[in-house]
Amino acid sequence: MRLTKRLYIHEVLDGQRKHGFLYWTVDLFLIALILLNVAAVAVETLPGWSEAYGLRFFALEAFSAIVFTVEYALRLWSCVEDRRHDYSHPLWGRLRYALTPLALIDLAVVVPFFLSFLVPIDLRILRLFRLLRLLKITRYSPALMSLGAVFRAESRSILGAMMLMTIAVLIASTVMYLLEREAQPELFGSIPEAMWWGVVTLTTVGYGDVTPITLLGRVFGALVTVLGIGIFALPTAILAAGFAREIGKHDFVVTVARVAKVPVFSHLEPVTLAEIAALLTPMHAPARYAVVRRGEETEALYFIVQGKVEVDLPHGSVDLGPGEFFGEMSLLEGMDRRNATISTLTDCQFLVLQVPDFHDLVDRLPELKDRIAEMARRRAGEVRFADDKAAGDGETAADAAERKAHSED
Structure with missing residues (x-):
């Protein structure tokens, strides 16, 4: 696709060019301007x-x-370049974009300023709309974008919890009205008046300005306070579960991207990569850490995402880097014990495939087992060649491996 000015502006404003200087300049400038506006609204009231x-x-x-x-005009002009949504039509596409929540916020924060020149607007209303500019920062905050995604995904559950809370407030207020209306007609003279007590009690805030004084009222009030802990905790639990799922999705996407960068998996289809990603566990290891030791029980296959490791074999050693793997010989040859010690040379990130998952995977994908075996044989041949050459030159295998690593660097 040819990079036009409109497409470039869309990618900059939409965050698709996060590695460009212009993106970070525009991003930081707009964030600073939004925060400065919010601070000005507060300071102006002093x-x-x-x-x-x-x-x-x-x-x-x-x-x-x-x-x-x-900014709003540029977003509206360039939105037709958005390939993730159907905004391609020059008129209706822009209209659909203009009706999205973020676009409506962008419009709401600028229109009152220009309207104030045409019609008199209360200063308090202007301040309210200026505070709406804080909502614009959701474009630039991944955490707030995740929060929005959680609210959208859990909207039905949250609505159900809100309905349950409303019903609880109505029932509690009605019962307390019946119990306290004669003793405190000025505080519980009607159900709407009693609802203030119901909200404060069910949320366990307990301001103390409205309290029951009859015996039955106090007993019922204590019961409502206990029930309120569980009822008003529902939205918190729903949002916490939603955040956990959202984080899980993000981690899964990151894992899939890492799996796709491993050469042994690079030829696989996206669906297969997703299946493999579900089996892999991320692992971090500091420098000079023994990941596996010779003689230990074979438990997993390790794929190197970042960093370098040293494989200490009985006849020498070799270094491995990103995209390579280790632990495969014990699995391919059916060995119960490790025949090498592998230690990290730098901080490392691994993707770990447990033994049962490895066998299930290669049973479903025999070509994957052949590919792993082929790469393992090729690497073993390189190690043997280094050993033979080192013996001929009077070097140790470790010296040859180190010299080879330096030459690659």
């Missing part, structure tokens, strides 16, 4: 500040409105 620095506050507001208007 006594005397609005009168003393009113012109500077207006200049900041005018500059921000112009910048955010230009």
